[in-house]
Amino acid sequence: MENFTYLQASQAKEATAAVRDHKGAAFIAGGTTLLDLMKLNVENHNQLVDINMLAFKGVEQTADGLRIGALERMSDVGENPLVMQQYPVISQSLLQAASPQLRNMASIGGNLLQRTRCGYFRDTAFPCNKRQPGSGCPAQEGENRNLAILGGSKACIATYPGDLAVALVALDAVVLLENAKGKQRRVPLLDFHLVPGNTPQRETVIEPGELIVSVTVPAAAHARKSMYLKVRDRASYAFALVSAAVGLDVQGSQIRSARVALGGVGTKPWRSLTAEKILTGAPATEATFRAAAAAAVRDAQPREQNRFKLELAQNTLVRALTDVAAKA
Amino acid sequence: MNEPAFFETTAGPGVVGQPLNRVDGRDKVTGKAKYSAEYALPGLTYGVLKTSDIAKGRIKSIDTTAAAKEPGVLAIYTHLNLPKLAKTPNDPDGKKAIGAPMGFLPLTSDVIYYAGQPVALVVADTFERATHAATLLRVTYTAEQPIATYTDPKAQLFNPEKVQDGKADGYTRRGDARAAMASAPVKLTAVYTHAINHHNPMEPGSTTAVWEAPDRLTVYESTQGVTRTQKSLATMLGLPQDQVRVVTKYLGGGFGCKGSCWPHTVLTAQAAKGVGRPVKLVLTRRQQFTSMGHREDQTQTLMLGASQEGKLLSLIHEKTSTTSPWDNYAEANSKIINILYDCPTFESHYQLARGNVMTSTFTRAPGEAPGSFAIECLMDDLAYQLNIDPIEIRLRNYAEKDPSTGRPWSSKSLRQCYARGAELFGWSKRNPKAGATRNGRLLVGMGMATASYPVHNSQGMARVRLYADGHAVVQAGATDLGTGTYTVITQVAADSLGLPPEKIRFELGDTKLPTAPNSGGSVAAGTVSSSVYMAAQDVWQRLTKVAIQDPKSPLFKAKPEDVSVEKGRLQLTKNTAKGEDFMALMKRAGMDDVEGSGQGKYGAGYETGRPGNPAGPNNNTESTGEHSMHSFGAHFCEVQVDPDLGTVRVTRWVSVHGAGRILNAKTARSQIIGGSIFGIGAALMEATLRDPHYARYTNSDLGDYHIPVNADIPEMTVEFIDEHDPFINAMGVKGIGEISMVGVSAAVANAVFHATGKRVRDLPITPDKILGTKSV
Missing domain, CATH: 3.30.365.10 (Aldehyde oxidase/xanthine dehydrogenase, molybdopterin binding domain)
Structure with a gap:
């Protein structure tokens, strides 16, 4: 770990300018990923700009839906009654993530930016194209049981590790960003994370010095009838082998609208528009769910150790769709 | 003195066996309990390891320039400047003398044998400065292709004569298992694999070394055995054993990985000598995975021959696993398979391959845990195959005596x-x-x-000092892994001395105290409790001698063998009305305290009177x-x-x-x-x-x-x-x-x-x- 200076910002502008103008600086909110990676020398920053004093707070109902401040803590949002009732998939994704201690620290904005748990990325002794572009990707022929089957490239198959973003991407969430000039822009979460391609070091569209201000989620029937199902190697405190975020609006026995995203299998939070297309207008039956699940993983490129995720992802999706359809 | 069995001597209800709360519980939950890395010694400095990025090859160069310039850096040790030790484990004789778990000490040459092998030790005045300086070291290597595991096509398999550090045979045969297998009406064969496991105690390995004098060292160590660490350090450093003191008052788990003296301990002692100040080194969690051994990756093939009634006729066991470049270590899985059921024939083989890994080591139930996985799964298969209840199949093969020895x-x-x-x-x-x-x-x-x-087989010593005011101090150089040694020994001392447990202070975890075995191989509770019990008997014998010579004592002129002790009262066994409380006796005799010591034996040594193996590796004597x-x-x-x-x-x-x-x-x-x-x-x-x-x-x-x-x-x-x-x-x-x-x-x-x-x-x-x- 390298030495760093610490600056506490009281205004967004002060924070963004500090990071923009100081090479090697980084924002810190909860710090649950950042400090971990700094101790491993995977990330090295000579200055940390603490943004916890900024006013990016609040979990509130807006005219169109839900607005969550980027500095809200995972635990607070997960246990918020509005989120629990109107957006259960969001609440469930948060409460099944990490541990209570981590959820109490970690911010919503920081969680969206959580970096992969790929063991090759997290150890500087290994080559890694994400950490050191051009150095290689030993994961392709190595320990890849936990790595991605969707969205990978020859350069990188690192899994996006988070849960919340999987729920949010399913529900058409939009991220509000602000840069050092005070300029704000809105980016759909679907476009926020990037697949690795030849530039695995670029994980999101966020620009240096840009901060996440808030996340908005449109209200919808499929958001009210939604759920998050997470399959992992132990019952709690583990990253997903596979997770499914689903929402359904079923009228009679027909699906009017559907939202499907997968976690643990993609290099980014993996929304499946093809699966949604199959579901929309179709009867809410196991056959429909099976067809949608098959479509969701149709482009998968599994490796030797993670081939099981093909079956597991489909089973998880079918289970989640079945359960959410059965909800009153 | 004879060793009367405890349960034959006590009368009336005592505290042994009772669900007493932990005597150290309050200190632990309030943070008062001091673990080995928590000694804030004056002038304390901090050691941080730099470990190898590659698993095989040589160090080409180590550039220490930038790190050495950092403020607060006191020393940077590498293989080029680390002072020579009196003995290293790098040769078999040295390894044996030291009792080292691994036949290699890092920083003794430029050769890299395994990933995570220490290549440098940085000492600075703060932990943060040492950590930062370690990141500034520039190490270059000439890398070679390593072998990761026995399944690597390049791995060369061999049959070792001995495994588990010479403590188990590489080949065992009882009867003609092959012939019995050939003629068995029911045959089953299955292959079992076991992943690499790490002990991962909550408290990582740590050493705080302070030289009290140029030839006298104290080490606050996270170890399951202070005496074993003392012996290992003294041998490596060329000091008489008594010149090394090892202290472990509390331990946050061990599970076997703290059963030996691993390289970081002696390196820290050497660094402390070099900088002339105390040095503390705590392994990071990642370093813990490559510093104190592991349970090895392994495959077992188990063949079983049985009658149609489910009676075992033959067992043939083979194990293949990865070991280090220097040692033939494999958990002895076959031992439990050999004794668990009444089976007339048995055969076992071990196969090893050398990989670029550190030596694996005993991990909770070494051998018994993975060995039982194989035999107990195959017995289950046999039960299903023959449509017999799994308990019934085990009862049909119940071993009325030890099948491996006939005893x-x-x-x-x-x-x-x-x-x-x-x-x-x-x-x-x-x-x-x-x-x-x-x-x-x-x-x-x-x-x-x-x-x-x-x-x-094990043995150990203990000391009891009983005060005339009805308190006692009990001492043994044992360690409490966190499982309750402090508490259970307090209970044994209480009953042995006829005092309530709150009047007993039990001290452990220091080589200044009477020698006790490693807390490993499940020997601690039995050995230490017996030692304390024997020491208490010694106290009563001494007091009996005083009483029978004291004209004012009701026991004056009694024969010692006629006197027994009941809840602190010395009395005639046949006329219990005649006697007195030890406090009255001691006050009258002007004795402030009386001290006794005792040796407790555990296992075969107790039965035969043969000396055990107090600080031996894993106390594994047959x-x-x-x-x-x-x-x-x-x-x-x-x-x-x-x-x-x-x-x-x-x-x-x-x-x-x-x-x-x-x-x-x-x-x-x-x-x-x-x-x-x-x-x-x-x-x-x-x-x-x-x-x-x-x-x-x-x-x-x-x-x-x-x-x-x-x-x-x-x-x-x-x-x-x-x-x-x-x-x-x-x-x-x-x-x-x-x-x-x-x-x-x-x-x-x-x-x-x-x-x-x-x-x-x-x-x-x-x-x-x-x-x-x-x-x-």
């Missing part, structure tokens, strides 16, 4: 364990058909397995007494398996053990629960992944190396069979640290089979290995 057992309550466990679990309600029990979407399975662990000494038990497990998602959850658990005298019902229950959870971890989730090309771990942290969390563990039922064993030690204690996890992974795997009809023989049983299972 009678000193005690064995396994039948009672099966019966009581089955009753508590509700085994009779189990549908014998696999895959036939459901709970909604979930498949329900019930499995069981036998547990056994030997009573190793039993050579009249009796074969083992504890036995049975685990019962219910799982619920989601066949679509592959998840296995343990939903019910029952363990019943016969382990001699139980010293504290509460700490014993906790220890069995802890060991069972340890076993459930190995069964369902624990695996260290070693990259096949780089021979380097890819999940060396507790986020990615999974151990069970609360949500994985159900309410657990633990019981003990009341068992009196007069042959094993004065207290009749067998020790329960390891048996608690023997058979656990088999009980889980057998339950998974019963649930799904699918036999998973590859640990851990993760969801990917369940998938494809549909109800049978």
Whole structure:
């Protein structure tokens, strides 16, 4: 770990300018990923700009839906009654993530930016194209049981590790960003994370010095009838082998609208528009769910150790769709 | 003096066996208990290791320029400037003299043998400065292609003459197992694999070394054995043993990895000498994975021959595993397979391959844990094949004496364990058909397995000082891994001295105290309790001598053999009205205190009077007494398996053990629960992944190396069979640290089979290995 200076910002502008103008600086909110990676020398920053004093707070109902401040803590949002009732998939994704201690620290904005748990990325002794572009990707022929089957490239198959973003991407969430000039822009979460391609070091569209201000989620029937199902190697405190975020609006026995995203299998939070297309207008039956699940993983490129995720992802999706359809 | 058995001498209810709360509990939860890395010595400095990025090759260069310039940096040690030791483990004689767990000490040459091997040690005035400076070291290597595991096509397999550091034979044969197998009506063969496991105690390894004088060293160490560490350090440093003091007052778990003196300890002592100030070094969690051994990656092939009635005729066991470039280490899995059932013939072979890994080491129930997985799963297969209940098949092969030696057992309550466990679990309600029990979407399975662990040979010393005011100080250089040694020994001392436990202070964890064995191999409770009991007897003998010479004593002129002690009162055995309290006697005699010492023997040494092996490696000396000494038990497990998602959850658990005298019902229950959870971890989730090309771990942290969390563990039922064993030690204690996890992974795997009809023989049983299972 390298030495760093610490600056506490009281205004967004002060924070963004500090990071923009100081090479090697980084924002810190909860710090649950950042400090971990700094101790491993995977990330090295000579200055940390603490943004916890900024006013990016609040979990509130807006005219169109839900607005969550980027500095809200995972635990607070997960246990918020509005989120629990109107957006259960969001609440469930948060409460099944990490541990209570981590959820109490970690911010919503920081969680969206959580970096992969790929063991090759997290150890500087290994080559890694994400950490050191051009150095290689030993994961392709190595320990890849936990790595991605969707969205990978020859350069990188690192899994996006988070849960919340999987729920949010399913529900058409939009991220509000602000840069050092005070300029704000809105980016759909679907476009926020990037697949690795030849530039695995670029994980999101966020620009240096840009901060996440808030996340908005449109209200919808499929958001009210939604759920998050997470399959992992132990019952709690583990990253997903596979997770499914689903929402359904079923009228009679027909699906009017559907939202499907997968976690643990993609290099980014993996929304499946093809699966949604199959579901929309179709009867809410196991056959429909099976067809949608098959479509969701149709482009998968599994490796030797993670081939099981093909079956597991489909089973998880079918289970989640079945359960959410059965909800009153 | 003769060694009367404890349970033959006490009368009336005592505190031994009672569920006393931990005497150190309050200090631990309030932070007052001082662990080895918490000694804030004056002038303390901090050591940080820099470890190798490659697994095989040579160090080309180490550029220390930038690191050395950092403020606060006091020294940077590498193989180029580390002072020479009197002895290193790098040759077999040195290794033996030191009692080293590994035949190689880093920083003694430029050769790299394994990933994570220390290449430099930075010392600075703060931890942060040392950590930062270590990142500024620039090490270049000439890398070669390493061998990661025995399955590597380039790995060369060989048959070692001995395994487990010379303590077990590489080849064992009893009768003609091949011929018996050939003619057996029922034959089963199965292959079992076991992932690399790491001990991962909550408290990582740590050393704080301070030189009190140029030839006198004190080390605050996170170790399971202060004396063993003392001997190892003294031998390496060329000091008389008494010039090295090792202190371990509290330990945050060990599970075997703290049973030996590993390289970081002596390196820290050398650094402290070099900088002339105390040095503290704490391993990072990642370094913990490559600094204190592990349970090796291994495959077992077990062949079983039986009659149609399920009677065993032949067992043939083969194990292949990875070892280091220097040592022939393999857990001796075959030992338990050789003794568990009455089988007339047995054969076992070990095969090793040298990989670029550090030497593996004893990990809780070394050999017994993975060995029991193989035999207990195959016995389950035999039961299904012959349509015999799994308990019944075990009873049909019940070993009335030790099959490996023909000796009678000193005690064995396994039948009672099966019966009581089955009753508590509700085994009779189990549908014998696999895959036939459901709970909604979930498949329900019930499995069981036998547990056994030997009573190793050991001995130790203790001292008791009894004060005339009715208090006592009891001392033994034992260690408390966190499992309750402080508490149970306090109880034994209380009953032995006839005092309430709050009047006893038990001190441990210091080589200044009487020598006790390593807390390993489940020997600590039995050895230390016996030592303390013997020391108390010594105190009573001394006081008896005073009483019978004191004209004012009611016992004046009594014969010593006619005097006995009851709750602190010395009295005539045949006329208990005649006697007096020890306090009255001592006050009259002007004695402030009286001190006694005692030697407790454990295992065969107790039975034969033969000296044991107090600080020997893992106290693993073979039993050579009249009796074969083992504890036995049975685990019962219910799982619920989601066949679509592959998840296995343990939903019910029952363990019943016969382990001699139980010293504290509460700490014993906790220890069995802890060991069972340890076993459930190995069964369902624990695996260290070693990259096949780089021979380097890819999940060396507790986020990615999974151990069970609360949500994985159900309410657990633990019981003990009341068992009196007069042959094993004065207290009749067998020790329960390891048996608690023997058979656990088999009980889980057998339950998974019963649930799904699918036999998973590859640990851990993760969801990917369940998938494809549909109800049978």
